Amino acid sequence: MADNMIRVKGLNKIYGRVVKTHVLYDIDLEIETNSFTAMIGPSGSGKSTLLSCLGLLDPPTSGEIVIDGQSFSNINVNKLASFRNENIGFVFQFHHLLPEFTVFENILLPHWIKNGRPSPALREQADRLIDRVGLRDIKDKYVTEISGGQQQRVSIARALINMPKVIFADEPTGNLDRESGTRVLELLKEINMENNTTLVMVTHDREVALRSDHIIELVDGRICRTIDVRTSGRETALEMLENLSCVLPGHMIT
Amino acid sequence: MSMNNYEIMIAWRFLVKGRLQTLFIILGISMGVAVQFFLFSLIGGLQNSIIERTVGSSPHLIISPEDRKPAPVDTGSVHMKDYRPAALEERPEIFSWQQYVLELKKDKRIISISPAANGNGFVLEGTTVHPVRVKGLLEPDGPDIYRIGQKLISGSDRFSGETALIAKELADKLALVTGDKFILRNDSGQDISLITGGIFDLGTATGSSLVVLSLDRVRAFFGIDGVSTIEVQVADIFDAESVARKYSRYFSRVKLESWQKTNKEMLAALSSQSSSSYTIQFFVLFSISLGIASVLAIAAVQKSRQLGILKAMGTTNLSSAKIFVVQGFILGATGSVAGLGIGYGISILFIKAMGDMIAFGLEIKTVYLILPVLLAVIASTVAAVIPASRASKLSPVEVIRNG
Numbered sequence: 001m002a003d004n005m006i007r008v009k010g011l012n013k014i015y016g017r018v019v020k021t022h023v024l025y026d027i028d029l030e031i032e033t034n035s036f037t038a039m040i041g042p043s044g045s046g047k048s049t050l051l052s053c054l055g056l057l058d059p060p061t062s063g064e065i066v067i068d069g070q071s072f073s074n075i076n077v078n079k080l081a082s083f084r085n086e087n088i089g090f091v092f093q094f095h096h097l098l099p100e101f102t103v104f105e106n107i108l109l110p111h112w113i114k115n116g117r118p119s120p121a122l123r124e125q126a127d128r129l130i131d132r133v134g135l136r137d138i139k140d141k142y143v144t145e146i147s148g149g150q151q152q153r154v155s156i157a158r159a160l161i162n163m164p165k166v167i168f169a170d171e172p173t174g175n176l177d178r179e180s181g182t183r184v185l186e187l188l189k190e191i192n193m194e195n196n197t198t199l200v201m202v203t204h205d206r207e208v209a210l211r212s213d214h215i216i217e218l219v220d221g222r223i224c225r226t227i228d229v230r231t232s233g234r235e236t237a238l239e240m241l242e243n244l245s246c247v248l249p250g251h252m253i254t
Numbered sequence: 255m256s257m258n259n260y261e262i263m264i265a266w267r268f269l270v271k272g273r274l275q276t277l278f279i280i281l282g283i284s285m286g287v288a289v290q291f292f293l294f295s296l297i298g299g300l301q302n303s304i305i306e307r308t309v310g311s312s313p314h315l316i317i318s319p320e321d322r323k324p325a326p327v328d329t330g331s332v333h334m335k336d337y338r339p340a341a342l343e344e345r346p347e348i349f350s351w352q353q354y355v356l357e358l359k360k361d362k363r364i365i366s367i368s369p370a371a372n373g374n375g376f377v378l379e380g381t382t383v384h385p386v387r388v389k390g391l392l393e394p395d396g397p398d399i400y401r402i403g404q405k406l407i408s409g410s411d412r413f414s415g416e417t418a419l420i421a422k423e424l425a426d427k428l429a430l431v432t433g434d435k436f437i438l439r440n441d442s443g444q445d446i447s448l449i450t451g452g453i454f455d456l457g458t459a460t461g462s463s464l465v466v467l468s469l470d471r472v473r474a475f476f477g478i479d480g481v482s483t484i485e486v487q488v489a490d491i492f493d494a495e496s497v498a499r500k501y502s503r504y505f506s507r508v509k510l511e512s513w514q515k516t517n518k519e520m521l522a523a524l525s526s527q528s529s530s531s532y533t534i535q536f537f538v539l540f541s542i543s544l545g546i547a548s549v550l551a552i553a554a555v556q557k558s559r560q561l562g563i564l565k566a567m568g569t570t571n572l573s574s575a576k577i578f579v580v581q582g583f584i585l586g587a588t589g590s591v592a593g594l595g596i597g598y599g600i601s602i603l604f605i606k607a608m609g610d611m612i613a614f615g616l617e618i619k620t621v622y623l624i625l626p627v628l629l630a631v632i633a634s635t636v637a638a639v640i641p642a643s644r645a646s647k648l649s650p651v652e653v654i655r656n657g
Contacts, residue, residue: 094654112258113258113569113573
């Protein structure tokens with residue numbers, strides 16, 4: 001098994017054919033297996049785009065992405081889809097559940113896509129997941145009938161159903177009130193610890209970022225610094241984030 | 255590996271949850287299918303009735319003696335031949351009719367065969383004479399061919415030596431009722447007295463001056479040694495032509511004419527009616543398909559968020575397309591089955607509303623049931639291909655980014 005779950009080399013992302021928007025510049029990145037990495041940065045810094053590239057949702061313009069030892073340059077979309085289905089869980093800011101389905105069905109969807117009708121054993125596993133995210137009472141409700149915090153917990157359970165190696169979360173607490181946000185974050189951390197799942201999270205919330213193992217800060221489509229919270233400690237990390245503006249090498253402070 | 259048809263489940267759920275939209279499109283398809291079914295069965299029924307009225311109660315195939323060309327009369331001169339008709343000529347007859355009848359009876363397609371003797375005569379009423387057509391038939395096949403039994407107004411359809419069956423118009427003109435006597439005169443001026451055994455109404459112009467007697471009676475009365483024609487009815491009337499062709503090769507000195515040959519204009523009219531009906535069907539089908547395609551195209555846009563999510567979770571492009579094709583199929587299948595019910599209802603209502611104004615029933619054949627359903631299902635599925643390809647091209651990241 002590779003030490004690093006994710007390795008990125010020379011990743012560039014350019015949008016548009018006529019008017020080109022260069023979003024990510026020469027990203028080199030390593031993310032440890034079972035770690036919790038937070039990606040922060042001002043809006044427009046490219047953190048969500050980087051997450052989409054890492055999550056194999058958006059192909060990079062150039063560069064190499066290796067996940068769990070497998071390289072993903074020039075792989076056809078169907079292979080990407082099945083890799084995502086089996087190895088990657090997503091938790092989005094707008095939770096993105098299917099309104100046509102109940103809570104339980106939404107959670108089972110990735111399994112349906114992979115294997116079809118779930119076995120009794122799998123339904124039990126889904127029930128355990130539901131208990132774990134605290135949704136037992138609303139299991140058979142349609143997702144339009146439940147609160148935002150509950151919806152986000154549904155999407156976490158959905159991300160876990162196929163027991164993925166990596167979970168990518170894009171501002172999972174961004175749309176929630178403080179209390180719900182804290183619960184969701186706790187849940188994600190627990191899962192990261194207990195399931196040996198690598199967690200990569202985009203956030204603009206420093207408090208949230210400080211609970212991670214590594215912080216990657218992006219500015220203008222480049223990584224300007226990485227902080228190892230485990231070695232530096234939270235206080236130092238906080239100090240760094242608050243007092244030291246991140247400056248890209250070769251750039252002037254403005 | 256287990257079968258994985260989650261696309262069907264998703265397609266089904268999308269349709270069920272899209273209540274009003276789904277209902278409208280199913281209604282649209284069913285209306286189209288209903289119209290198709292109605293047209294098919296109406297036109298089918300109408301055509302059957304036309305054919306039935308034209309040839310149902312008459313021979314489907316008539317075997318008559320070969321046409322004779324006037325033989326040149328030798329005037330004695332080496333250079334001249336006179337084509338004047340001969341003063342005395344052999345009456346065209348079929349002498350070996352028993353042989354033909356025997357041979358034809360072996361054919362399973364043929365249900366009735368009757369030799370017939372025909373002649374023209376007069377019925378006398380006071381000082382006036384009414385020209386009539388006299389037909390001698392062999393029981394039971396002869397009267398069966400003309401369905402005299404079913405078209406009997408009074409009396410019985412049996413005829414013996416002295417009893418005759420006469421057409422209703424003739425009976426009305428002569429004020430004859432069953433049991434009355436009347437005098438029939440032949441072309442040589444001989445008279446015989448007959449009893450009206452039954453009165454029938456064939457409903458055709460040619461049948462309105464008909465007097466039907468037994469074969470032997472007519473042969474004797476008109477001095478026919480053989481028979482005038484052999485009349486044949488087949489089980490499936492459209493077999494008549496092929497039966498005629500087959501026996502034309504076997505039988506010499508007679509000609510076989512099917513109803514198709516003698517009713518060419520009618521058949522041409524019927525077939526042009528069919529093709530105009532097919533044209534209507536085509537445009538109905540075309541508009542249904544356009545309707546489905548546009549509704550599903552809108553659905554594909556409406557569901558692009560869901561599709562983006564499904565794709566992020568690992569749904570392949572092919573599966574996303576399948577979701578829409580399956581929707582098209584489900585819509586087509588349910589819509590067309592509902593349409594058959596509606597079409598059947600409309601047909602019944604139509605028949606009821608028209609009452610006596612139409613003299614035919616609807617023809618409901620399995621093909622009328624299967625064909626519109628099959629066409630609608632195929633059209634719906636094909637119509638779903640455009641939104642399906644749109645769905646397959648959708649990039650998940652666009653949807654997710656925009657929330």
